[in-house]
Amino acid sequence: MTAIASWPGRAEDWLDDRGKGAWIAAMVLGFIFFWPVGLALLAYMIWGKRMFGKSCNRSHRSHRHAWAAHQPSGNAAFDAYKSDMLKRLEDEQSAFTDFLKRLREAKDKAEFDQFMDDRARRRADEARSVEPSM
Incomplete structure (x- = not known):
C-alpha cells in the first residue's frame, strides 16, 4: 500500500526537479489523453501554487546555496x-x-x-x- 500511496509524491518530486516546463507538458498530455487528468493537473498547479510559486524554480535553490557560501x-x-x-x-x-x-x-x-x-x-x-x- 505504501508504494501505491507514495507514487504521487515521487511524481511530484520528479516534475519539480525538471521545472515548470515538465508540469506544463504533463498537463497538456493529460488533456490530450484524458481531459479530466489535464484539468486536475491545471487545478493543482494553480491552487497548489505550482504554476506561480517558487517550488518549481531551480534558480531559487541555487540562490539559497550562493547565499550560504558567504555566511561565516x-x-x-x-x-x-x-x-x-x-x-x-x-x-x-x-x-x-x-x-x-x-x-x-x-x-x-x-x-x-x-x-x-x-x-x-x-x-x-x-x-x-x-x-x-x-
Whole structure:
C-alpha cells in the first residue's frame, strides 16, 4: 500500500526537479489523453501554487546555496580558506570569461576577413568578365 500511496509524491518530486516546463507538458498530455487528468493537473498547479510559486524554480535553490557560501561558519581558519578559494574561483571565472570574449572576437574577425576576401574576389571576377576582350 505504501508504494501505491507514495507514487504521487515521487511524481511530484520528479516534475519539480525538471521545472515548470515538465508540469506544463504533463498537463497538456493529460488533456490530450484524458481531459479530466489535464484539468486536475491545471487545478493543482494553480491552487497548489505550482504554476506561480517558487517550488518549481531551480534558480531559487541555487540562490539559497550562493547565499550560504558567504555566511561565516564560526571557524576562522575554514572561513579564511573558503574566502580565499571563492576569490580564486571568481578570478578564474573572470579569466575564462575574458578568454571566451577574445575567442569570440577572433572568430568574428576571421569570419569578417573571409567575407571581405570573398567579396574582393567576386568583384575581381566581375571586373574581369565585364572587360572587353581584344
